[in-house]
Structure formats: C-alpha cells, structure tokens
Amino acid sequence: MKKIFAGVAFLLSTGFMQAHAAGNIAAGEAATKKYACASCHGADFHTPIDPSYPKLAGQPQDYLQHALIAYQRGSDGPNGRSNAIMGGQAKALSHQEVQDIAAYLHSLPTTLVLRK
Numbered sequence: 001m002k003k004i005f006a007g008v009a010f011l012l013s014t015g016f017m018q019a020h021a022a023g024n025i026a027a028g029e030a031a032t033k034k035y036a037c038a039s040c041h042g043a044d045f046h047t048p049i050d051p052s053y054p055k056l057a058g059q060p061q062d063y064l065q066h067a068l069i070a071y072q073r074g075s076d077g078p079n080g081r082s083n084a085i086m087g088g089q090a091k092a093l094s095h096q097e098v099q100d101i102a103a104y105l106h107s108l109p110t111t112l113v114l115r116k
C-alpha cells in the first residue's frame, strides 16, 4: 500500500500524464494472458489472490510502465525496484510488452480514486 502512495506521489511530483507513453491495449491483454499475470493479480486485475498483492486495474499508465521498468532494473541501478516475485516476471517482458501491458491495465475499470 505504501508503494502505491509513493507511486502516486511520484506521478504528482513529475507532472501527471505529461508524456503519455504509446501502448496497444489489445496487445497488452494478449501479453498478460501469455505471462499469466492474472494468476496473482486476479482475472479483472482488481481482485488479487492475496490482499497484499496490488490492484493494477485503472492505475495510471505511466506509473505501471515505470513500475515494470523499475523491476527490470532491480535494486542495482537508480530508480530500481527489487522484489523476488515481480523481478522475475518483469525481466521476461520486452519494452514493447511493458508499454502494451501498461496501456491495457490502465484501461480496465477500477474503484481506485486519484483525488485532486
């Protein structure tokens, strides 16, 4: 949960949605099926199998993309994010898949709210 708030704070401080990344929603859906992301994050990506797993549906596209790239970097580089589970998941993804998945997850319905 702390990480979700950190992510939102990061977005607000860097100018929300300023550089909207390209991504193909249909290709992103296919990629999440290929890698079985829903097996942990839930079929609708809003009801994860464990309450400690993050809800991905409707999160800002730029943030999702940033999070996946941070897992690819691991904790070695700047802006890296180290996690035993997601590190392995993210490293399998191409840069195009990261962009497509972020577009797809962002497009899904959510009850998460970003207060302005």
Ligand code: HEC
Residues within 6 Å of the ligand: 003, 004, 007, 032, 035, 036, 037, 038, 039, 040, 041, 052, 053, 054, 055, 056, 064, 067, 068, 082, 083, 085, 086, 089, 090, 101
């Ligand atoms: C084996 C279970 C599992 C699978 C499979 C899995 N994830 Fe995750 N995912 C997690 C967990 C646990 C976290 C939280 C890790 C942390 O604390 O950094 C997470 C975090 C994330 C985050 C960061 C969310 C945030 O709010 O910061 C993204 C994005 C994400 N996963 C996307 C994916 C994608 C895309 C796939 C498929 C390629 C995938 N996950 C597959 C368990 C999984």
